[in-house]
Amino acid sequence: MRKGHSDLSLVEEVSRRGNMRESCHLKKGPWTSAEDAILVDYVKKNGEGNWNAVQKHSGLSRCGKSCRLRWANHLRPDLKKGMFTPDEERRIVELHAKLGNKWARMAAELPGRTDNEIKNFWNTRIKRLQRAGLPIYPPDVCLQVNISQEEGYNVASFRNQDSFGSNLLQSDAFELPHVEFENLEHNQQYFFYSPELLSIPPKTIGPSHGYDGHMFTMACPPKHLQGSVSNYISMTNQLTDFACEETYDEPYKSSSPYDSDFSTNDPSSFGIPPGTDALLSSNFSPTEPLSGPMNMELPSYQYSDYQRDSWVNPSVPLPLVESVDSLIQSPPMKRAKSDIFTLQNSGLLEAVLYESQKLKSSKDDSCQQSSTLMLDDVTDFPLKDCKSEFEAHCDSNSPSADSAASALSEHTTVSGSSSDELQFVESILGCNDGNETPNQMDIPQLDDFLGPGQFGHINGRVREKPIVTDVIAALLGEDTCCGH
DNA sequence: AATCCTATCAACCGCAATACG
DNA sequence: GCGTATTGCGGTTGATAGGAT
Numbered sequence: 370m371r372k373g374h375s376d377l378s379l380v381e382e383v384s385r386r387g388n389m390r391e392s393c394h395l396k397k398g399p400w401t402s403a404e405d406a407i408l409v410d411y412v413k414k415n416g417e418g419n420w421n422a423v424q425k426h427s428g429l430s431r432c433g434k435s436c437r438l439r440w441a442n443h444l445r446p447d448l449k450k451g452m453f454t455p456d457e458e459r460r461i462v463e464l465h466a467k468l469g470n471k472w473a474r475m476a477a478e479l480p481g482r483t484d485n486e487i488k489n490f491w492n493t494r495i496k497r498l499q500r501a502g503l504p505i506y507p508p509d510v511c512l513q514v515n516i517s518q519e520e521g522y523n524v525a526s527f528r529n530q531d532s533f534g535s536n537l538l539q540s541d542a543f544e545l546p547h548v549e550f551e552n553l554e555h556n557q558q559y560f561f562y563s564p565e566l567l568s569i570p571p572k573t574i575g576p577s578h579g580y581d582g583h584m585f586t587m588a589c590p591p592k593h594l595q596g597s598v599s600n601y602i603s604m605t606n607q608l609t610d611f612a613c614e615e616t617y618d619e620p621y622k623s624s625s626p627y628d629s630d631f632s633t634n635d636p637s638s639f640g641i642p643p644g645t646d647a648l649l650s651s652n653f654s655p656t657e658p659l660s661g662p663m664n665m666e667l668p669s670y671q672y673s674d675y676q677r678d679s680w681v682n683p684s685v686p687l688p689l690v691e692s693v694d695s696l697i698q699s700p701p702m703k704r705a706k707s708d709i710f711t712l713q714n715s716g717l718l719e720a721v722l723y724e725s726q727k728l729k730s731s732k733d734d735s736c737q738q739s740s741t742l743m744l745d746d747v748t749d750f751p752l753k754d755c756k757s758e759f760e761a762h763c764d765s766n767s768p769s770a771d772s773a774a775s776a777l778s779e780h781t782t783v784s785g786s787s788s789d790e791l792q793f794v795e796s797i798l799g800c801n802d803g804n805e806t807p808n809q810m811d812i813p814q815l816d817d818f819l820g821p822g823q824f825g826h827i828n829g830r831v832r833e834k835p836i837v838t839d840v841i842a843a844l845l846g847e848d849t850c851c852g853h
Numbered sequence: 854a855a856t857c858c859t860a861t862c863a864a865c866c867g868c869a870a871t872a873c874g
Numbered sequence: 875g876c877g878t879a880t881t882g883c884g885g886t887t888g889a890t891a892g893g894a895t
Contacts, residue, residue: 399863399889421880437881438864473883484883485863492885493860 396430400439404429408436409444442483449481453490461487466510 396404411427417440420433429436442448453461457479464475470491472484479487498505 397865419880433880434866434882435864441882442863470884488884489862493862496860 395424395432395435397435400431400443404431405439405444408439412440412444438485442485447481448483453482457482458490461490462506462510463513465491466506466513 400408407427407429408423408431411423411429415422415426420437420440423429423433423436424431431439460479461475464471464478468474470488472488472491475487476482476484495505
């Protein structure tokens, strides 16, 4: 978009170069056509590689890195210019669903496209989707990935990642316990991809959109709603109230365009492929519903057999999308006031809390049937096994792990009141009494996902490891201390 | 017309992996 | 095996254009 770059004449450029060499500084900033010409000429004569030599031999006052980047991203003859075609967009989405933020790998699958290009495309697209509260992945991509995963998954490959390239879905395994929600299907079907929604004219849609009827036919929420937490919460009230009253045999119909928009703002996990992890979808937290910096790495998508064995009722087919966040948007058949409170104010943390609370109350509640949790499975959840699974298989470089950690840190930092949240956790769990420390021995620490020394900063912010782990500990402690 | 806001793009930075001596 | 250089990757930033107010 930087169209106004002035192209210096060769003379001017040479002059500038001379001056810069005198001052021993490598030039930064936008490349001029003269520099491009020099670089192209050099590569023609000497081939790619050895980029530091470019500066030495061609007189370009650019560091090797810069030269390489310029060549790779702009000067390479095989580059495809122009906007992504719908097919390419589609491919990117699919690849991202599989690979996460592996831009270079994605670029390798898209001839003529660069990682930078794809990354930019994705990031701006994510922004748009986040604003619109729309899903990252269209349902068919979810399905596709799901199917791929179903077909390709096996324990052996999980434990022995020999052929990463041949089955991307097997790699970067990172597991989060997932909970099954029958309502999710309803949500997907009715809330999100309702014809009403799709018929909303795309107001501020970016360049070409390859997913008509999917994510790219998006409706930007009215501006006055964007970034307005109070509005959001207020509308959440309405929605949850509505949800409590409605039977979900009926498609959700919004009565106003804003409602319709709002249904898309529901911070759900729609469109996020299973295994993309609840933590990720929790980027759509109502605590920061529509704006703010996000670390939107969307990881690869996988389960482990362990998970299946432990969590999935064999008699019930896997839902298309599984996410803790689905709690937030899952229309409960019966929801207590406290639930609504949680929903209104929650992000990931509260979502998990909500689930934990729900678990707890479900035991005492004769209305268990309304819960979509598979309590038998959940209560059998072996924490230690889980931890060992984490430790055994979590690749600190895995997109999933990274993403999860990002999401975690994002949540704790964005929400800005982690200590409050912790208190909140404790007060809700009620099993801590403010004195007991949850059993952290059984709880995977964030370092387990990230690897040591990776706690530094995310987006310039210090990760709040102790808080995150404490909260998670509190949550898991709930499971352990309540009689499992 | 001025200002603000957002999207987009290009480039930089830091880190990790790999190659090389 | 070790240190250094090079390359590759992903995240982030800054500049700009263009639309909205």
